[in-house]
Amino acid sequence: MRVIAAMSGGVDSAVAAALAVEAGHDVTGVHLALSPDRQTLRSGARGCCSVEDAHDARRVADALGIPFYVWDLADRFREDVVEPFVAEYAAGRTPNPCLRCNEKIKFSAVLDRARALDFDAVVTGHHARLAEGELRRSVDAAKDQSYVLGVLTRAQLAGAVFPLGGMTKDRVRAIAAERGYAVATKPDSHDICFVSDGDTRGFLARRLGEQPGPVVDAATGQTLGTHSGAYGFTVGQRRGLGVTAGDQRPRYVLGIEPVSRTVTVGTAEQAEVDEVLTGPASWTGPVPDLPLRAEVQLRAHGTPVPCTVTADGAGGLRIELDLRQRGVAPGQSAVLYLPDAERGDLVLGQAAVRAARDRVRETLPV
Amino acid sequence: MPPRTGAYAGKAMTYLDHAATTPLLPAALAAMTEQLGRVGNASSLHASGREARRVAEQSRERIAAAVGARPSEVLFTGGGTEGDNLAVKGLFWARRTADARRRRVVVSPAEHHAVLDSVEWLEKHEDAEVTWLRVEPSGRVTPEALAEALGDGTDVAVASVMWANNEIGAVSDVAALAAAAHAVGVPFHTDAVQAVGQLPLDFAACGADALTMTGHKLGGPVGAGALLLRRDAECTPLLHGGGQERDVRSGTLDVAAIVGLAAATEAAVGDRAARTARVAALRDRLVAGVVEQVPDVQLNGPALDDVLPDGTPGRLPGNAHLSFPGAEGDALLMLLDARGIECSTGSACSAGVARPSHVLLATGADAARARSSLRFSLGHTSTDADVDALLAVIAPVVERARRAGRG
Numbered sequence: 090m091r092v093i094a095a096m097s098g099g100v101d102s103a104v105a106a107a108l109a110v111e112a113g114h115d116v117t118g119v120h121l122a123l124s125p126d127r128q129t130l131r132s133g134a135r136g137c138c139s140v141e142d143a144h145d146a147r148r149v150a151d152a153l154g155i156p157f158y159v160w161d162l163a164d165r166f167r168e169d170v171v172e173p174f175v176a177e178y179a180a181g182r183t184p185n186p187c188l189r190c191n192e193k194i195k196f197s198a199v200l201d202r203a204r205a206l207d208f209d210a211v212v213t214g215h216h217a218r219l220a221e222g223e224l225r226r227s228v229d230a231a232k233d234q235s236y237v238l239g240v241l242t243r244a245q246l247a248g249a250v251f252p253l254g255g256m257t258k259d260r261v262r263a264i265a266a267e268r269g270y271a272v273a274t275k276p277d278s279h280d281i282c283f284v285s286d287g288d289t290r291g292f293l294a295r296r297l298g299e300q301p302g303p304v305v306d307a308a309t310g311q312t313l314g315t316h317s318g319a320y321g322f323t324v325g326q327r328r329g330l331g332v333t334a335g336d337q338r339p340r341y342v343l344g345i346e347p348v349s350r351t352v353t354v355g356t357a358e359q360a361e362v363d364e365v366l367t368g369p370a371s372w373t374g375p376v377p378d379l380p381l382r383a384e385v386q387l388r389a390h391g392t393p394v395p396c397t398v399t400a401d402g403a404g405g406l407r408i409e410l411d412l413r414q415r416g417v418a419p420g421q422s423a424v425l426y427l428p429d430a431e432r433g434d435l436v437l438g439q440a441a442v443r444a445a446r447d448r449v450r451e452t453l454p455v
Numbered sequence: 456m457p458p459r460t461g462a463y464a465g466k467a468m469t470y471l472d473h474a475a476t477t478p479l480l481p482a483a484l485a486a487m488t489e490q491l492g493r494v495g496n497a498s499s500l501h502a503s504g505r506e507a508r509r510v511a512e513q514s515r516e517r518i519a520a521a522v523g524a525r526p527s528e529v530l531f532t533g534g535g536t537e538g539d540n541l542a543v544k545g546l547f548w549a550r551r552t553a554d555a556r557r558r559r560v561v562v563s564p565a566e567h568h569a570v571l572d573s574v575e576w577l578e579k580h581e582d583a584e585v586t587w588l589r590v591e592p593s594g595r596v597t598p599e600a601l602a603e604a605l606g607d608g609t610d611v612a613v614a615s616v617m618w619a620n621n622e623i624g625a626v627s628d629v630a631a632l633a634a635a636a637h638a639v640g641v642p643f644h645t646d647a648v649q650a651v652g653q654l655p656l657d658f659a660a661c662g663a664d665a666l667t668m669t670g671h672k673l674g675g676p677v678g679a680g681a682l683l684l685r686r687d688a689e690c691t692p693l694l695h696g697g698g699q700e701r702d703v704r705s706g707t708l709d710v711a712a713i714v715g716l717a718a719a720t721e722a723a724v725g726d727r728a729a730r731t732a733r734v735a736a737l738r739d740r741l742v743a744g745v746v747e748q749v750p751d752v753q754l755n756g757p758a759l760d761d762v763l764p765d766g767t768p769g770r771l772p773g774n775a776h777l778s779f780p781g782a783e784g785d786a787l788l789m790l791l792d793a794r795g796i797e798c799s800t801g802s803a804c805s806a807g808v809a810r811p812s813h814v815l816l817a818t819g820a821d822a823a824r825a826r827s828s829l830r831f832s833l834g835h836t837s838t839d840a841d842v843d844a845l846l847a848v849i850a851p852v853v854e855r856a857r858r859a860g861r862g
Binding site: 117120122143147156157158159160161202205206207 | 785786789790792793807808809855856858859860
């Protein structure tokens with residue numbers, strides 16, 4: 090195949106590109122320039138958007154003897170990832186920009202351009218297994234990235250290659266070290282690549298300004314204090330609320346109401362839910378029959394929970410959880426898996442969380 | 456070095472990027488190789504030093520003779536970027552120091568970044584005021600536009616307009632521009648990096664106070680150039696040290712590079728008329744062939760047969776700058792590269808991102824036209840086979856890039 094290897098400058102995409110070359114593919118390396126305002130040198134372990142990261146990617150391409158280009162997708166990234174990220178927070182939800190980037194940039198803008206330029210697929214260093222069109226968890230459970238790929242459709246997966254899904258991160262680093270890549274010991278990137286200092290709340294405050302509002306305790310109805318912007322909170326959050334309840338017990342964010350800017354907090358029990366309602370689902374393969382027994386993962390590094398999935402009658406899904414969960418934030422994706430210990434859990438698809446509730450408590454009078 | 460794989464495997468490349476850098480001339484290679492084997496600091500007083508100095512000074516005289524300058528007007532530099540920085544900043548500082556009212560810099564927005572960024576740096580750090588010159592749709596700057604921008608000239612420190620534009624090939628009438636500057640007492644610099652060896656050029660006759668040239672655009676080495684600086688021009692140094700080069704540019708002379716620069720300049724100027732006639736004919740065939748296959752292609756810059764009032768070429772002989780509506784320049788470049796054809800989209804940032812040409816934008820072209828453009832530049836090694844290689848693939852490449860552009 091003729092493939093584009095998306096090379097961030099990190100160790101994963103370097104090894105993925107190398108394995109694609111060794112598999113006999115005709116590989117062209119592409120580094121995506123996603124930030125219009127690129128730093129010269131990398132700071133900390135964040136992101137892949139500095140000139141230094143582009144340099145690291147280029148040096149790996151040199152070692153592989155493959156052509157290398159930088160594609161400027163800063164405009165698309167801003168429109169399809171950064172602006173929706175800000176808008177979601179402004180609306181009281183908690184988005185996952187990595188998932189959005191895979192959906193809209195890597196396996197849409199990049200894949201479409203690659204296909205138009207006569208390439209067959211895009212190779213990335215994601216830790217997930219993809220064989221015969223089936224997307225599965227990585228063998229390395231700690232590094233598994235199937236959650237942020239759960240949004241991909243069958244057509245997108247047909248143009249994706251993930252060479253690393255069958256190996257651990259340690260093995261990836263060992264391969265890079267064997268080949269003498271300078272990136273072998275480069276730290277894992279984490280946090281959000283376009284928030285270069287890692288301070289998401291500060292980033293949102295710069296974009297959205299001060300938006301003070303009340304913090305209300307659902308347990309007592311009391312206003313416990315004020316906050317400077319509801320976008321600084323996520324449902325389920327406990328730390329950094331800046332308020333103390335009279336009973337001295339910890340409080341969790343239960344809900345965020347963007348118009349009145351009210352952040353509602355409550356006790357651990359009040360934060361627990363056993364049913365998740367979502368928007369429309371996307372599926373990685375054939376649309377499954379409902380109701381469906383599956384496992385659902387509700388955030389990037391969350392534990393999968395056994396569940397029953399039905400249609401909610403409004404175009405979305407109703408996901409009944411076998412185990413009560415705390416901190417199911419609207420805006421996150423509910424990614425559905427069919428457990429398979431041998432071949433890796435199969436990713437069925439995902440839907441954005443709209444609301445979560447406790448079935449028993451909701452039926453009780455307030 | 457790993458073997459090239461994929462589309463690159465075992466292919467000879469068709470090099471159509473001579474304006475970026477052009478192959479070293481055999482005469483330059485031979486002269487440099489010989490000099491590299493010798494010891495001697497041209498500032499040393501002993502025999503080896505004197506010998507190195509002799510080679511450097513002889514090179515200075517050869518360059519001076521080739522470009523119509525006096526030997527004392529040839530200051531060796533590390534290349535075009537250094538020459539432009541030294542001329543723009545040095546002339547500005549010297550002039551403003553002599554007269555504090557003179558803080559205006561008059562410059563074309565189509566200049567190379569070595570001039571543009573120097574000017575913007577002066578604006579930011581040295582309280583300079585920048586006046587951007589009007590650029591004709593062809594990319595040329597007229598003496599009228601310069602005269603208008605200079606006004607009575609009493610507040611102007613320096614004016615700078617390039618001799619020939621590196622992207623779209625537009626040649627300006629430097630003698631007329633220098634005269635317009637001198638009419639109001641303003642020193643004039645011209646970046647002639649693309650012009651030396653390509654166009655008739657005589658430093659004394661053109662009247663400029665300073666002229667930047669560099670080796671690797673004319674078949675000499677990278678990292679060696681010269682600033683031609685009139686004996687009466689005041690220029691504050693950027694590099695201080697041993698006082699070489701009239702105290703304007705300190706640093707041990709790189710004699711091997713300098714002798715290579717001299718050999719290349721002499722050769723390029725010597726065969727200019729015959730070579731550029733041949734290259735221009737190839738370029739004309741390239742453009743005609745592309746137009747035939749891609750009828751809506753747009754030629755940027757002056758007409759191919761454009762001439763200045765004195766009858767000399769109005770466009771660089773090897774330059775073809777074309778816009779392909781509906782296609783992105785970087786997609787075209789990548790597709791051509793995969794087929795063994797090397798050209799340019801203009802400038803790229805430090806990370807390698809292709810940027811829409813600021814030169815085209817300065818001529819009034821819209822961003823879409825700027826983004827869809829490619830520069831093909833021919834030079835002394837170009838052949839009919841190079842043109843044929845491009846014409847064999849351009850139609851399907853443009854078609855494919857257009858599909859990607861719509862995607």
